[in-house]
Amino acid sequence: MKPSIPKGTRDFSALEMARRNYIFDTIKDQFKLFGYKQIETPAMENLSTLMGKYGEEGDKLLFKILNSGDWLKGVSDEELLQRNVVKLTNKVSEKGLRYDLTVPFARFVVQHRNELQMPFKRYQIQPVWRADRPQKGRYREFYQCDADVVGSDSLNNEIELLQLIDAVFAKLGVNIVIKVNNRKILAGIAEVMDAADKLVEITVAIDKIDKIGLDNVNEELRAQGLAEEAIAKLQPILTMSGSNAEKLDLMTDILKDSETGMAGIREMREVFDGIDFLGHKAEVEVDLSLARGLNYYTGTILEVKARDVQIGSITGGGRYDNLTGVFGMPGLSGVGISFGADRIYDVMNQLDLYPREVETSVKVLFINFGGAESRQAMKYVKMLREAGVPAQLYPDNAKMKKQMSVADADHVPYVAFVGENELRDSTLMVKDMATGEQQLYTPENFIDFLR
Amino acid sequence: MKPSIPKGTRDFSALEMARRNYIFDTIKDQFKLFGYKQIETPAMENLSTLMGKYGEEGDKLLFKILNSGDWLKGVSDEELLQRNVVKLTNKVSEKGLRYDLTVPFARFVVQHRNELQMPFKRYQIQPVWRADRPQKGRYREFYQCDADVVGSDSLNNEIELLQLIDAVFAKLGVNIVIKVNNRKILAGIAEVMDAADKLVEITVAIDKIDKIGLDNVNEELRAQGLAEEAIAKLQPILTMSGSNAEKLDLMTDILKDSETGMAGIREMREVFDGIDFLGHKAEVEVDLSLARGLNYYTGTILEVKARDVQIGSITGGGRYDNLTGVFGMPGLSGVGISFGADRIYDVMNQLDLYPREVETSVKVLFINFGGAESRQAMKYVKMLREAGVPAQLYPDNAKMKKQMSVADADHVPYVAFVGENELRDSTLMVKDMATGEQQLYTPENFIDFLR
Numbered sequence: 001m002k003p004s005i006p007k008g009t010r011d012f013s014a015l016e017m018a019r020r021n022y023i024f025d026t027i028k029d030q031f032k033l034f035g036y037k038q039i040e041t042p043a044m045e046n047l048s049t050l051m052g053k054y055g056e057e058g059d060k061l062l063f064k065i066l067n068s069g070d071w072l073k074g075v076s077d078e079e080l081l082q083r084n085v086v087k088l089t090n091k092v093s094e095k096g097l098r099y100d101l102t103v104p105f106a107r108f109v110v111q112h113r114n115e116l117q118m119p120f121k122r123y124q125i126q127p128v129w130r131a132d133r134p135q136k137g138r139y140r141e142f143y144q145c146d147a148d149v150v151g152s153d154s155l156n157n158e159i160e161l162l163q164l165i166d167a168v169f170a171k172l173g174v175n176i177v178i179k180v181n182n183r184k185i186l187a188g189i190a191e192v193m194d195a196a197d198k199l200v201e202i203t204v205a206i207d208k209i210d211k212i213g214l215d216n217v218n219e220e221l222r223a224q225g226l227a228e229e230a231i232a233k234l235q236p237i238l239t240m241s242g243s244n245a246e247k248l249d250l251m252t253d254i255l256k257d258s259e260t261g262m263a264g265i266r267e268m269r270e271v272f273d274g275i276d277f278l279g280h281k282a283e284v285e286v287d288l289s290l291a292r293g294l295n296y297y298t299g300t301i302l303e304v305k306a307r308d309v310q311i312g313s314i315t316g317g318g319r320y321d322n323l324t325g326v327f328g329m330p331g332l333s334g335v336g337i338s339f340g341a342d343r344i345y346d347v348m349n350q351l352d353l354y355p356r357e358v359e360t361s362v363k364v365l366f367i368n369f370g371g372a373e374s375r376q377a378m379k380y381v382k383m384l385r386e387a388g389v390p391a392q393l394y395p396d397n398a399k400m401k402k403q404m405s406v407a408d409a410d411h412v413p414y415v416a417f418v419g420e421n422e423l424r425d426s427t428l429m430v431k432d433m434a435t436g437e438q439q440l441y442t443p444e445n446f447i448d449f450l451r
Numbered sequence: 452m453k454p455s456i457p458k459g460t461r462d463f464s465a466l467e468m469a470r471r472n473y474i475f476d477t478i479k480d481q482f483k484l485f486g487y488k489q490i491e492t493p494a495m496e497n498l499s500t501l502m503g504k505y506g507e508e509g510d511k512l513l514f515k516i517l518n519s520g521d522w523l524k525g526v527s528d529e530e531l532l533q534r535n536v537v538k539l540t541n542k543v544s545e546k547g548l549r550y551d552l553t554v555p556f557a558r559f560v561v562q563h564r565n566e567l568q569m570p571f572k573r574y575q576i577q578p579v580w581r582a583d584r585p586q587k588g589r590y591r592e593f594y595q596c597d598a599d600v601v602g603s604d605s606l607n608n609e610i611e612l613l614q615l616i617d618a619v620f621a622k623l624g625v626n627i628v629i630k631v632n633n634r635k636i637l638a639g640i641a642e643v644m645d646a647a648d649k650l651v652e653i654t655v656a657i658d659k660i661d662k663i664g665l666d667n668v669n670e671e672l673r674a675q676g677l678a679e680e681a682i683a684k685l686q687p688i689l690t691m692s693g694s695n696a697e698k699l700d701l702m703t704d705i706l707k708d709s710e711t712g713m714a715g716i717r718e719m720r721e722v723f724d725g726i727d728f729l730g731h732k733a734e735v736e737v738d739l740s741l742a743r744g745l746n747y748y749t750g751t752i753l754e755v756k757a758r759d760v761q762i763g764s765i766t767g768g769g770r771y772d773n774l775t776g777v778f779g780m781p782g783l784s785g786v787g788i789s790f791g792a793d794r795i796y797d798v799m800n801q802l803d804l805y806p807r808e809v810e811t812s813v814k815v816l817f818i819n820f821g822g823a824e825s826r827q828a829m830k831y832v833k834m835l836r837e838a839g840v841p842a843q844l845y846p847d848n849a850k851m852k853k854q855m856s857v858a859d860a861d862h863v864p865y866v867a868f869v870g871e872n873e874l875r876d877s878t879l880m881v882k883d884m885a886t887g888e889q890q891l892y893t894p895e896n897f898i899d900f901l902r
Contacts, residue, residue: 003500003558003778006546009493011559013566014573017489033836035813035843038468042460042592043494043548043578044514049454063495064517066544068582070536080531085521093517095457097494107454108462115464117860119846122465127494131519141493152846156819156829160846163833277826278833327454362486368607375728378607382614382729385484392486395570395603395611409568 008132008140015359020345022358023172024125027145027339030168034160036123036147041104043127044095051096053103053326061130063140064093097129101146101338102323109150110327118151125341137311137346148336150323155267157335158300158319159274165304165315165337166280173353174344175307176314179287182268183297183318185251188261189237189288192254193230200295202226206238207291214238237288244272244286251288267299296320300335306347314343360411362390363450364430367404367417370397377418380428380443387447407433416446459583459591466810471796473809475576477622478596478790485615487574487598492555494578495546502547504554504777512581514591515544548580552597552789553774560601561778569602576792588762588797599787601774606718608786609751609770610725616755616766616788617731624804625795626758627765630738633719634748634769636702639712640688640739643705644681651746653677657689658742665689688739695723695737702739718750747771751786757798765794807862813841814901815881816863818855820870821848828869831879831894838898858884867897 005011012020031038044065051059071092072080079088098104101124109116125145134140147164149157162178169176186206190199201224205217212220217238221231237254240247248265255261268286275284282304292301299319306314317337324332348354364384366377377393384391394403407415417429422440430446431438441449456462463471482489495516502510522543523531530539549555552575560567576596585591598615600608613629620627637657641650652675660668668689672682688705691698699716706712719737726735743752750770757765768788775783799805815835817828828844835842845854858866868880873891881897882889892900 003562004497005493005500005558005562006495006497009495011493011563012491013563014488014490017491021489032812033839033841035841037465037812038472039465040463040468042456042462043580044457044460044592046455046457049456060519063519065548066515066517066540068511068514072534072536072539077532081528083523085523088523089517097516107456111454111456112462112464117857121843129494141495149846154846154848156825156844156846159829160843167836274826274829278829361483361488374607375725378610378725378729385618388484390484390486392572392611393607395600395605395607397605406568 006140008134008138010139010141014361018358018361019348019354020341022354023341023344023348024143024145026171027168027341028123028125030164030171031123031147033167034121034147034164036121039105039108039122039124040126041098041101041108041124043097043129045098045104045107047090047094047096049107049327050099050103054099058099061132062099063097063129063131064089065095065097067092067094098126099130100128101126101144102148102336105146105148106323107327109332110324110329113329116151119149119157120151121147121149123147137343139342143341145339145341146336148334150332150334153321153333155270155274155300158267158271159278161317161335161337162271162275162284162302163278163280165302166275166282168339169304170281172344172348174314174347174351176304177283177285177307178302178304179285179290180268180271180300180302181287181290182264182300184260184264184267184299185255185288186264186291188255188258188264189234191258191261193226193233195226195230198224198226202234203291206289209238209289240288244284247286247288248272264299271300292316292318296323298322302337309347309350311343311347313340314347315339356411360413362392362410362412364389364391364414364416365403365407365410365412366391366393366428367400367415368394368397369417369419373418373420373423376423377416377428380416380418380446383443384447384450387450389447389450414450457591459585459589461590461592465812469809469812470799470805471792473805474623474792474795474799475594475596478619478792479574479576481615481619481622482574482596482598484618485572485598485611487572490556490559490573490575491577492549492552492559492575494548494580496549496555496558498541498545498547500558500778501550501554505550509550512583513550514548514580514582515540516546516548518543518545549577550581551579552577552595553599553787556597556599557774558778560783561775561780564780567602570600570608571602572598572600574598588794590793594792596790596792597787599785601783601785604772604784606721606725606751609718609722610729612768612786612788613722613726613735613753614729614731616753617726617733619790620755621732623795623799625765625798625802627755628734628736628758629753629755630736630741631719631722631751631753632738632741633715633751635711635715635718635750636706636739637715637742639706639709639715640685642709642712644677644684646677646681649675649677653685654742657740660689660740691739695735698737698739699723715750722751743767743769747774749773753788760798760801762794762798764791765798766790811862811864813843813861813863815840815842815865815867816854816858816861817842817844817867817869817879818851819845819848820868824869824871824874827874828867828879831867831869831897834894835898835901838902840898840901865901 075091127141127143129141186203190196190202205220209217297318298321301318303313304315319335321333368374381391381393415431422428427440526542578592578594580592637654641647641653656668656671748769749772752769754764755766770786772784819825832842832844866882873879878891
């Protein structure tokens, strides 16, 4: 029987890891340049931390861990025979795998509130798990890369996060557009539609416009009980075009009677003024149809789309005013973004945006001739490594053809030979694999050359 | 209710992560210099992959994941009422969290055998999970850092792994001794004890000598049914002292009638000749009482102890000849080591071996004076980041004292001020936090200065 791995999970080969590391390292470098500090939380959280945070659907998608030892101990025969799966799950499992990095972060902030210096800028790059139906581009284990600031309601944080997104994708060479909206504007729209109580239903419906189209969104709004008059009022907003300034001017007109809506517009203007003053490479666009499904957002919301690949949003985020409230610490404002590493990986692969050197492992491969020659080669390998040059001796005294084929497969730029003559003269013969030229060096000269 | 995390798991704060990253990055850099390539495997493996690989005790320590949906579906009332936990576990759970990186690696090699270039040098740094009773220094989630070569039986690999260990701990500044033995020597000892069939029992008992002492090891050997005569033959080996050469000479004498034992000694000599020729900083010591519990080792075995801290082994490894046999690919030889990152972390903490700069996050903190001044400061922050200098503006226009306290807490080396005058003159005032001196710069000059 051929061994396999669970559905929806992946092994990453050396080449895949080299490419993924290029993405993760690029994001990490920017996180650090921007002053975000890394934290990590455990893969397993108490189910009391996770349950009820992602809606009923989310609860079902949590991977639950069977209690250790006799997990049936506290369950009566009667309970077993009732076969109430939800109730029994509670009895046989008290831990689950994290579903995202946001809830564990909120739990972390509350648990360590006395040790944290506010405002607290943290980043976190770890896998998450969801028992979702696996399909193309959707995995049961995938990485999230989150950056958040909590304890500050300054819009400078929004401006900075937009700069961060701009910097990351510029470094990666991915052509993007950043779409920005504000939940207060959405609330204002619901107000002027006379449907403030339907804000959630309206945002959920609007959120689907890219996927299902305008007509179906309107259908869904009707199904949610919104009046035709209200839906009519929404149409100019859903179909609005023009420059960012034109859109904001039109909205100012539509929302003039909603205090919340006007506050949202003021925030949007400040954020756009900020990033325009600082300059940005990516296009940043007011998108009033952007809603984002997550209900904890309260201010700015944003999403990133790749220009050259058909794929969902590759980064998203926004401001929340009460993420930690559910853990007993109300009123802590924060704003954060999450890079969708796996989708970015798909985009980078499709466009083949990796620098060539990502694929090479060692810079120098020494051919193994056995005996004293290979011993001497190991000495040179050691010298190279100590000088910071990745190098290795082929471990076995195998056929030359086999050894050279490894150099080819690994895109090794230099192959070094220490034969009888080189051993005697304390030299090494080096073949440049790109040009085919050979050159004799002393080890010191070769290190100088590589520098 | 204060939120908490599961027993035996940990949150890592920004400072702890900075320190851990220093360790992981040091190990990773050496892995790369030595030509090992990174792979990753999923956190969840099929239980069919994991079960039966770590002994009965190990099976119990696996974290098992409850099947999704109606996990009771395939279980009859009768089976439920029988309450056979092992049998029921099989029915309600088909996945588990990985227990180490070795078994997933073996599974990976077999599954991807057609894509892998042999010999294959891989490294892997990922967490593993064990439902062990938590205690000081023992966690339910912890990281392993493994490097292995498979597909080569050359002793050059052993020599290289010893160099790798030497290089990592030299970089970390941890004073170590590497203890080396060979399973063939242990097999030879069992032979000359006339107890070849008791090899496992003998190695398990010997392995405990550091923990329980010589007398208790002898007691355990008796309990395992070994004759007094056999135990007596073992004593000179268990209490042997002297130089490596003296120990090997004595063993050559004791094992002269055992072919396997003599092969082990030849291997040991070749490995020691190799590392001595290449040079090493750490002491490397023949330790014939070293057995290592894991039964898959077949040749060289090694273990690393910290000299200046009382703690168990901080790195271990060895050669195995049939790791992939259980997955249907027999006869693949390999050798590997595993750095115990969490124990190394404990050692580094106790000895405080971290460079100071590990603890700083940004190099420059700009004080926020609000208005156009803070906007201009953001521009300078952007310039610094683009020049590769981690920098940030304090997000809020808070009291100076509060802002400066963050600079202190974060060990920020430079605090920058853009006030009314600096805004007008396109300059910034910089305070060196170590000396207290202030200096006026243009942004370009400041960047030059930092370089």
